Amino acid sequence: MATLGLDVERGMFLGIDFGTTNSVISVYDFKEGDVHTIPIDGSNVFPTAIQFEIDLEDPNKLSRIFGIQAKEAAIIYPESTVLSIKRLLGSGQKIKIQVEDKEYEFEPEQIAGEILGYLKQKADEYVQEELGIAGEFSGCVITVPANSTDKQKKMTKEAAKLAGFDEENIYLRLEPAAAAISYAVNERKNKKVLVYDFGGGTFDACILNIEMDEENEPNISILSTYGDNHLGGNDIDKMMMDLIYEEFKNMTNGEIDLFDLEVDDGVSKRQKKTALVRLQQVATQAKERLSTAKSTKVVLAPFLQEPKMININMEISKEAFLHHKRVNSLGDKPEIVEKMEGKSVEDLIDKTLETVDECLKAAALQESDIDEIFLVGGSSAMPRIHEKIKEKFNKDPFKSKMSPALSISRGAAYYCNMIMMPTVRGPIVHEKTIHPLGLEIAGRRFMEIVEEGLDIPKEGLTIEADELLTTNFDHVTSMAIVVYENTKPSGTEKEKDFVYQEGMKRLAGTSLRGIPAASKGEEKVKVIFHVGQDNMLKVMAKSMSTDGVETELSVDELYE
Ligand SMILES: Nc1ncnc2c1ncn2[C@@H]1O[C@H](COP(=O)(O)OP(=O)(O)OP(=O)(O)O)[C@@H](O)[C@H]1O
Ligand SMILES: [Mg+2]
Missing domain, CATH: 2.60.34.10 (Substrate Binding Domain Of DNAk; Chain A, domain 1)
Incomplete structure (x- = not known):
């Protein structure tokens, strides 16, 4: 088994990519001078999800289930499961959950704190049990979207504090800069790089300048950054949901509104909630399949059982998916509906490219000035994105050996090393003020x-x-x-x-x-x-x- 050169004497720092949909944790290995991603519950990518249950030993207490199990439980227990908490950090919105008829209320940072606490616990167990290192993580570098507000940053810090990290050892760093480090570690040429990060909840574009110093180490600085905190894979899921929901409306002559829990259309609240969570999950899966297939089957059988059996069984082509224009509000808030109505997946991809344009403009650069395009985030796996980037920049995006889902967390782990060992050579990020x-x-x-x-x-x-x-x-x-x-x-x-x-x-x-x-x-x-x-x-x-x-x-x- 590999031995990680984590050094208890210096304190142990964890690199965390706390994502809307998925989180990834990595550590820096001092012996190897390399980064390791820590598997959680058997996987490198941990779904950012939590589910609450009544404690079996004390019915006045709640117990928690995390990650993939929680995500899957959302189908059966949508009202006691929380997904996409990152979107609500700093929003002031309370999280209301219901467990067996009892209502509970949390602040978003408490939920995020619980999830980060679980990640910390898993990382602590990993180094203690798997690697025989005595000690636990006291510090961390958590990455945040480039254009997050101070309020979101503050709440992210608060969540890390609640998770048990020492307050003075919680560092926030920008996601694209972290991605850049994981790109730059193997780079020995001066370059301008566009980091295109399309995740679950947010899109970020960032232009970096990488320059080699006298010792041939990459120095990274951010030239400009632009983002959309409300544009991500979740919104693309909604396009697929809309397509399936149109089929459902046809089958039921528009007589059932799954998104109106109060209306009496013969379908119970519980059935509706469960149907919606299933619709969401099947839509995500179908969307992801269309990144490799020309067409995919969507089967929801049975979708509803009462008052009559509804089975959905449809074939969706990639073309139909990319061009379908959203018509339903799908339970979204009016401002989101306004933003998304009449839009297609193509339009959303174009919107990411408009953000890229803003970013280029802010750095006073042209497409031709960009030497490399580094794709990050799960949604970047869509081949249509590669095509559009190629059309725009006249070159293929960089082909990384590493999964785009891991690069931010790995960058965060390099950051940990930089913070703890500022004298060690390696990529250096020059933090600069972004705007006047x-x-x-x-x-x-x-x-x-x-x-x-x-x-x-x-x-x-x-x-x-x-x-x-x-x-x-x-x-x-x-x-x-x-x-x-x-x-x-x-x-x-x-x-x-x-x-x-x-x-x-x-x-x-x-x-x-x-x-x-x-x-x-x-x-x-x-x-x-x-x-x-x-x-x-x-x-x-x-x-x-x-x-x-x-x-x-x-x-x-x-x-x-
Ligand atoms: N093969 C694929 N094709 C299309 N989308 C994909 C694919 N694989 C993953 N995704 C989507 O990527 C998104 C998750 O990406 P990622 O894990 O980078 O997000 P995140 O880091 O949690 O979010 P954020 O950075 O916005 O906080 C999900 O919407 C998921 O459906
Ligand atoms: Mg992300």
């Missing part, structure tokens, strides 16, 4: 404080605004501090910036209160921005007069 950050000042103007592309050192980047802010009126005792990010492509003119211009994103706002009442312009306020290596921003504002007051806000606080 600043404040709204008089006349709705944007005052840039942090430039884009600045190196973020280990301890974070602290920048004081060049100018002090002053009060605009006599005797005011508070001042609005409103933080903006300028997401406008860096290649464009920026001579007059106003906060209402396209590309300006309001990140947060607060008021500095308790400023001494004085004449207009007399009171001065100093503003300091701090950007951490995980790209999280903190803003501090301080009144400069003798009994100065201070305020501090992290960007998520007043976001939205």
Whole structure:
């Protein structure tokens, strides 16, 4: 058996790709200088799923089932199973589950914490039992989508804390940068690489610059990143579900609405819920089969038993699937329905390519400047994506020997090594600020404080605004501090910036209160921005007069 050179003395760090659909954990082997993916319940890819049950020993307690078993249990117990929790982190939405007529409520980060806790426990057991290493993982690098909000990042950190990792040893890093590391470890040429990551819930595009240093080690920096936090394999599943649901509506003359649990159409709530979960699972399977087959059979027999037996048995071709335009709301929220109605899988793929265009524009690059396209994420397995990328870039995407599902977690494990052993040679990621950050000042103007592309050192980047802010009126005792990010492509003119211009994103706002009442312009306020290596921003504002007051806000606080 392989012996992993994990080093208890230095502490043990786990690299975690916490995905919407699947999670993967890897560790860095100090002896081999290589990364190992830890199998969980017999597989490298762990479905991010949890199911609750009443504890057999104590009926007042809940017990938990994780991963593939939970995912499969969702068919029978949809109301006590939670899938795709990552989508809800930072949303403020509560998770309601029902176990044998009892209702329970959780915060999304609690659910995510339970799942991460299970992954940690499995990793701990693996090193102790399989490798005979005494110790447990106290730290981790968790990857987050490139354009996740600070709130989502904060909640991811919170979940890791709940899972039992030491707070000061939880590091967040960007998914595409992690993917880039796993690409760059074997790379010895200067290159510009597009990371195209199409997962279960999100799409991310990221352009990286890889440059060899004097010691011929790859140095990676992010040139630009764009993403869609609500576009993924789940949405493609819905296209397939829609196609099957149309068949169901034809068979039942539209008399049964599976998505309306309250309407009395002769089908029980329970039957509907079970039918929907089965529909979802069969749709995912059919979709995945169409990545290798021209056509596939979809069989749901029986689909419903009461009030009459409904069997679905249909043949779906790849062409029909790619071009079917969605017509049903499928229980989605109005804003999602609006986004997806009338759209086809082709349209969704085109949408990912529009995001790629934004990313190219922001880096002031053309398609022809890109040397390599690295496909990451389960949904990237669709051959239509390869074709469209080839059409666009005039070259085939990079063919990796490694499964695209594992590269982010492996990159996270390399990151662990970098954090613990900063002197060891290997790929280096230069964390940089992605977009300019600043404040709204008089006349709705944007005052840039942090430039884009600045190196973020280990301890974070602290920048004081060049100018002090002053009060605009006599005797005011508070001042609005409103933080903006300028997401406008860096290649464009920026001579007059106003906060209402396209590309300006309001990140947060607060008021500095308790400023001494004085004449207009007399009171001065100093503003300091701090950007951490995980790209999280903190803003501090301080009144400069003798009994100065201070305020501090992290960007998520007043976001939205
Ligand atoms: N062969 C395939 N063809 C098409 N889609 C596939 C294939 N294999 C996996 N998928 C899809 O990939 C998605 C899961 O991808 P992945 O595991 O990369 O997502 P994730 O990391 O959980 O999500 P995210 O990165 O958005 O948080 C699922 O929607 C799955 O159906
Ligand atoms: Mg992913």
